[in-house]
Amino acid sequence: MPGRWCKRFRQLARIAAFSESRCRNGRNRRLLRLQIARVDSTPCKGLGSSGKIPLPVRHGNSSDTTVRQSAIGKPAPLGEAALYLPVKRFFEKSGFDVKGEVNGCDLVAYRGDEPPVIVELKLRFTLALVLQGIDRLAISERVYLAVPRPPRRARGLSPEAPGVRRLCRRLGLGLLLVGRRSGTIAILEEPVPYRPRRSADRSARLLDEFTRRTGDGNIGGRNRTPIITAYREDALRCARALADGPMPLKALRAATGVADAAAILQRDVYGWFRRLGRGTYELTEAGQAALGQFAETVALLAASSEAAEAAAA
Structure with a gap:
């Protein structure tokens, strides 16, 4: 069928090749639009009075791509x-x-x-x-x-x-x-009645975390901010005690009342503490900054400690 190709399609092919290689600035794009307009205004011979190619129409429940009324469409999507x-x-x-x-x-x-x-x-x-x-x-x-x-x-x-x-x-x-x-x-x-199995361990950890915290230093739903956990509160107690200078673990435990002070200082999760010698620690620059960052929590912990001492006396 090459002999029946009309001049219009050859022009469109040349324009498409030109558009891929040359249309990188506004001038070339304007030139391309002018050429396309010129070709569209030229009637095409050999295709009937309308100048359109009559596309075949497929009928039946074929899963292939269907062609109807000179339009190519995709298979119908899956329905309910x-x-x-x-x-x-x-x-x-x-x-x-x-x-x-x-x-x-x-x-x-x-x-x-x-x-x-x-x-x-x-x-x-x-x-x-x-x-x-x-x-x-x-x-x-x-x-x-x-x-x-x-x-x-x-x-x-x-x-x-x-x-x-x-x-x-x-x-x-x-x-x-x-x-x-x-x-x-x-x-x-299966649609059967469901009774969730309670986790005693998770429930105990939840209640322990709740009771160990002092006040409410967090806003529920907020993210990308440090959470004031019971562990962080104990670390802040230790940091506040070490702000005045190095201190051995035994004295630090007595001053803060933190039973896990040794584990907190040895693990040093936040990078706040530095070991000077056996059983002796000091506060790092990161620890000093943390006291300022969590100043409200530190003040609350101090007030709680003073209230507990007054009640004990």
């Missing part, structure tokens, strides 16, 4: 309806009678005298899907959330993430994962 048939077959194999869109529920499966199974279909795991599942729990205790397996580089929440699965367990929602190509169903979570 595409999840219905795989999930329906999955429950039918277990002896359920399955129907779709029953009183607002995407899929309802029923078997014998068992409670109905409700499945909500969504393309992604979102908060809206979770809220929808919670609403369906008022109808049946067996509610599943079904989502397709996300691509490897997909953004957002992954249904396979431990936190997502833990959330579904906590709410009593089941979670189904639908294969994008194979249509296989993987049950990630």
Whole structure:
């Protein structure tokens, strides 16, 4: 078909090559626009009265790229309806009678005298899907959330993430994962009542940290700022005592009342202390700066110490 190519397409090809190699400044870009306008105003012969190439139209359920009305488009994206048939077959194999869109529920499966199974279909795991599942729990205790397996580089929440699965367990929602190509169903979570197992160790650490802190030196929700922990408070007590000069560990422990003073000075997590000799430490420049940085906490610790001494006397 080379003989039927018209002059217009040869001109467009030359303009495209010119644009790739030369259009680096405003003058060349203006010249390119003038040439394109000149070509567009020239009628093309041999293509019919409209001057357009009649593109073929493909019909049928082909998954290839489709061409309709002289426009090239991508295959239709995966919709929620595409999840219905795989999930329906999955429950039918277990002896359920399955129907779709029953009183607002995407899929309802029923078997014998068992409670109905409700499945909500969504393309992604979102908060809206979770809220929808919670609403369906008022109808049946067996509610599943079904989502397709996300691509490897997909953004957002992954249904396979431990936190997502833990959330579904906590709410009593089941979670189904639908294969994008194979249509296989993987049950990630079953809709059963969930009772979290208490961690006695974590609870004890929480209460210990709470009771050891003096006052409230932190603002909840703030980040990128040092947190005043009980450990940091003890380190500040030691730094305040060493501000007057070097001190042996035994005297430092007695002056501050910090039982773990030896471990704090030896580990030196913040770089505030320097070892001069066996059992003797001094304050570094970083420690001096920390006393100024946490001046409010240091003043609070001093007032608390004086109040404790007065109460003991």
